[in-house]
Amino acid sequence: MDDMESARPQQTVTARGSGLVACTRCSRVWPADRDICGRCHAPLQSRDPTALSRVWAWMAVGIICYIPANLYPMLLTQTLLSTSKSTIIGGAIELIHHGAVGIAIIIIVASVLIPMGKFVAIAYLALSLKHQVKLSAAARHRLYEYVEFIGRWSMIDVFVVAILSSLVQLSAVAAINPGPAAITFALSVIFTMLSAQSFDPRSIWDAEEEDTE
Amino acid sequence: MTVDDTPEDEGELIACPQCDALYRVVSLDHGERANCTRCHTVLISSRRRAFARAAALSLTVVVLMIGATIFPFLSVSVAGLTNSSSVLDAALAFAGGPMFALSVAVAALIVLIPIARSVLVLYVLTPLVFGRKPFRHAVDAFRYAEAMRPWSMAEIFVIGVAVALVKVADLARVGFGPAFWMFAALVVVIVVQDSYINRWTIWKALDRSRQ
Numbered sequence: 071m072d073d074m075e076s077a078r079p080q081q082t083v084t085a086r087g088s089g090l091v092a093c094t095r096c097s098r099v100w101p102a103d104r105d106i107c108g109r110c111h112a113p114l115q116s117r118d119p120t121a122l123s124r125v126w127a128w129m130a131v132g133i134i135c136y137i138p139a140n141l142y143p144m145l146l147t148q149t150l151l152s153t154s155k156s157t158i159i160g161g162a163i164e165l166i167h168h169g170a171v172g173i174a175i176i177i178i179v180a181s182v183l184i185p186m187g188k189f190v191a192i193a194y195l196a197l198s199l200k201h202q203v204k205l206s207a208a209a210r211h212r213l214y215e216y217v218e219f220i221g222r223w224s225m226i227d228v229f230v231v232a233i234l235s236s237l238v239q240l241s242a243v244a245a246i247n248p249g250p251a252a253i254t255f256a257l258s259v260i261f262t263m264l265s266a267q268s269f270d271p272r273s274i275w276d277a278e279e280e281d282t283e
Numbered sequence: 284m285t286v287d288d289t290p291e292d293e294g295e296l297i298a299c300p301q302c303d304a305l306y307r308v309v310s311l312d313h314g315e316r317a318n319c320t321r322c323h324t325v326l327i328s329s330r331r332r333a334f335a336r337a338a339a340l341s342l343t344v345v346v347l348m349i350g351a352t353i354f355p356f357l358s359v360s361v362a363g364l365t366n367s368s369s370v371l372d373a374a375l376a377f378a379g380g381p382m383f384a385l386s387v388a389v390a391a392l393i394v395l396i397p398i399a400r401s402v403l404v405l406y407v408l409t410p411l412v413f414g415r416k417p418f419r420h421a422v423d424a425f426r427y428a429e430a431m432r433p434w435s436m437a438e439i440f441v442i443g444v445a446v447a448l449v450k451v452a453d454l455a456r457v458g459f460g461p462a463f464w465m466f467a468a469l470v471v472v473i474v475v476q477d478s479y480i481n482r483w484t485i486w487k488a489l490d491r492s493r494q
Binding site for chain 1: 425
């Protein structure tokens with residue numbers, strides 16, 4: 071697991087610093103004036119000045135969708151004796167009452183902590199480009215990788231609702247149907263994933279370089 | 284590494300897609316990986332017969348996914364009533380009314396995208412495995428396969444199934460169909476398949492064989 075050889079470990083040479091533009095899809099390097107990658111046909115842009123606006127825009131719609139996702143019911147459960155509607159948090163609390171604490175924790179982590187943490191983390195990363203922050207570029211890059219990796223897992227609750235609603239259809243005895251929160255929650259996850267994808271991690275390091283110069 | 288002022292072939296260089304650090308490409312032995320010194324992103328990984336293995340695993344994904352979609356997935360029974368559901372039923376749970384879009388999205392995330400990605404990888408790698416010229420539009424095919432990567436959520440669906448089972452357990456008796464085990468196996472295969480797909484090596488191979 072050797073790292074790439076580096077002559078001056080403190081000062082990293084970047085593609086942009088060398089008058090080149092790198093393809094973020096296939097890692098091929100081109101002269102700075104080229105605008106389409108000859109290898110994988112991706113559009114080339116050394117730094118995208120609109121990236122940050124897209125990050126904020128996707129995040130804003132993500133947050134807007136996240137609010138009704140928590141207020142409206144996710145599941146509508148009908149049994150012979152009762153009809154109940156449960157929201158994300160309500161469903162988790164029900165699970166705790168049934169003794170399934172582990173599963174309740176999975177739901178709370180995937181549906182509450184991860185989305186909230188993602189909003190905070192992306193906002194922090196975006197703000198750190200313009201303002202002085204405590205975390206080093208390496209630490210912020212790691213944070214970005216966590217956000218990218220973990221964001222998709224919020225979809226768990228949508229899949230749980232999908233499985234339950236298709237499985238539990240036993241006429242009058244028991245029936246589970248999806249509530250309106252399922253769709254807004256799914257949208258919220260999709261929009262925050264797009265927000266994270268719009269962020270250009272190279273800009274974390276650019277700010278660092280400008281500071282050391 | 285240092286970059287000299289002398290002009291050289293840019294094809295010999297590799298830039299970290301995550302942090303833009305520039306390196307000269309080194310040749311690796313099997314089992315070695317080259318990481319970016321600054322942000323530790325894996326730039327190149329070399330594995331023995333990676334193309335053949337990735338292609339074989341992609342074929343496995345396609346076959347398992349077809350099976351997992353057709354066969355019964357789970358069934359519940361309570362008070363003499365039984366209902367069984369396939370993976371497609373789960374995806375179509377939202378099909379009625381305004382939730383239709385969500386059905387399409389769920390079907391895409393758990394079935395269509397994983398299967399499409401594997402078909403594309405197969406299309407790209409099969410000729411390379413046999414040392415032939417890549418098929419037409421192989422570059423575009425691999426580009427789409429890469430773009431789909433974050434949206435392939437089969438493994439997340441499996442965890443969702445586990446959670447759903449706990450919720451149903453005290454409401455009804457649950458039975459497992461063959462598709463359940465196929466889907467479980469599928470997730471393992473997808474993870475292994477991913478580890479054999481090294482973007483840089485594949486792009487390089489597509490590039491070289493075109494010239």
